[in-house]
Amino acid sequence: MADWHPISGGITAPKGYKAAGIAAGLKPSGALDLALIYSEMEAIAAGVFTTSQVRAACVDYCRQRLESKLSARAILCNSGQANAATGRQGTEDALESAQLLAQNLGIAPESVLLASTGVIGQRIPMDALRNAMPTLAGSISEAGGEEAAHAILTTDLVPKTIALETTIGGRSVRIGGMAKGSGMIHPNMATMLAFVTCDAAVSPHLWQDMVARSADKSFNQVTVDGDTSTNDTLLAFANGQSRTPAIKENSPEASKLEEMLTATCQHLAKAIARDGEGATCLLEIQVQGAADDAAARQIARTIAGSSLVKSAVFGRDPNWGRIAAAAGRAGIAFDANYLQIQLGEFLLMDNGQPLEFDREAASEYMQQAARGEYLQNDTVCIQVRVGNGPGEGMAWGCDLSYDYVKINAEYTT
Template structure:
């Protein structure tokens, strides 16, 4: 039984946050493409970013901002153009975007975080952005979380958001989150754009540590296609508007808050994997028996990222040999005589020995997962044990379908 409950509102569920999403003309499709999250007061800010050396201008901008100032009031995100590999002009566009929003909100530009998503190599359409910012600011409301979540989507089939509520002391505390991601997803932080809001009061260093640990157990554990983006960003704002005493060190209250933060991040991460480009089902790989959690997570990520495993699941082929092969090449030492593999309820290998199982029934299990897309029953569960260690880890991904190639073959044409 969890210590929290799901509530509505997304990023605007926590007190003191407003949001908006509008059509600014940045996307050729004419769909919503400009989002804003605003805190009523300066909020403690933390961030985790892509490890790619080819980075979008907003990545470098936000890294500098958060190193100099561990707080923010607003997050501005455009969809349509990634503003990555855009040279000096891309940097200047980012600075101008922050300045324009700061002026519109009457806050310092240093309190604005910027994120972009879309086609790499394309500058933001600055004329459209400039014209859209006044409309965006005018649209912010305490019920704007859903609109904001829609406005950051690119190839996503569905917007992704959640909000949770718990009690710390005698006060209600809420965490909301939204994200986008469907392709170019691979565990190398952060593999997408995600924005989290919280109304607790937390010290900057502790909030950053909490977010980094949550990312390691969520966004760093998903993969769709093995490609890490140039724009991957995870931001978290905590504005203290729940009026709880400040949490400055680990303890029962901090652990409760971090557990809820991790739950929000895991929900969003799985939503990205579930919505992988061309996907028909979510794959969850649970690994136990490793020497430590890092080793277990590494094996899980390797299995869920295997193109052969993903293809077999799309073909509804219970080919467990591909799972064994992926585990063996993960770079984690283990005795293959300890290897155990289970697909759903079907035991396929025990103590390194093949087991008899009903192949037709196992194939039907995979078909049923595809038929339950976007529902709880859409998950293919792979359980792997590699020894007797205490380390365990989970990773999430999706199958690899014909449509993935079609979507990405025609992405800019």
């Protein structure tokens, strides 16, 4: 049983954090489009970024900042323009954005990190950003997390937030998180932004290691459509304001904190997959029996990312052959004579042999998972066993509907 519990407050639930979200005029719709996360004191900062060779200016900016300074106080995120593939001017816009926020907050520019999301090839409307910066800086509060979570959205249907609390060293420790993502979602990372705040005291290198490992078990295990982006960013702060003793590597306290961090990231990752463009249900792939966890995660990712599997789920077709084929092409060696496939409670294949099952009932299981109310009974679970090894892993995705094509066919028009 998890040694933590959910609490309210989202990104500002941990001690020492404030946030804000405003409508700066970056989106033609007039929706909230500029977000700020702020730590009242310098926080240890860690990041995981897209592996794409075409990167947004904010990604290169953050990577360079974190190479020289493993701490920060603020994250500025604009929504509507990716500021990717915008050349030298895009880089200059990013630098000016950090400087403007620093001036308005009274902090060093080196303490500002950046994120952007929106249409690739579009610069940030700097006049609007300049005019909005005093309002944004003046709006931060402990209650500002909800507005900030809305301000980072693009095609998302819902904001994605979480906060968890545990006890370490006799003191309360909290982690808060928020994320956005709905399309162009695939491992390494995905078209997603995720921000995490924590009030534990952790060394810079231990925090970076924790964040990277948590990303591997969450954001790098989620797929919607097989496309990664230019802007994928996970930024995480730890400011030490819980006043716990410093958490040391290979300690029970470190294990507990990392497990809670992973749970936070997995919640956000599943929320992204659940909100996939055009999706009607969440798809969870559980793989066991592989040689190691990395192999199991690879098989799970391949199944979750299969267009044929995703289409079958949308059609409520229990076509287990597509699952077997996806597992077989994952690039992981296993003996097909041990292959077992289960859909919900329906065992479809065992020891490499197809089984008789109630196809109508299995189809109804997937139909029932089709989204009714957000976060309620909307998960299609596929369990796969490939042998007797100790490796296990999970991945998350969604079905592939007609609406996905419609949304992306008209994205810029």
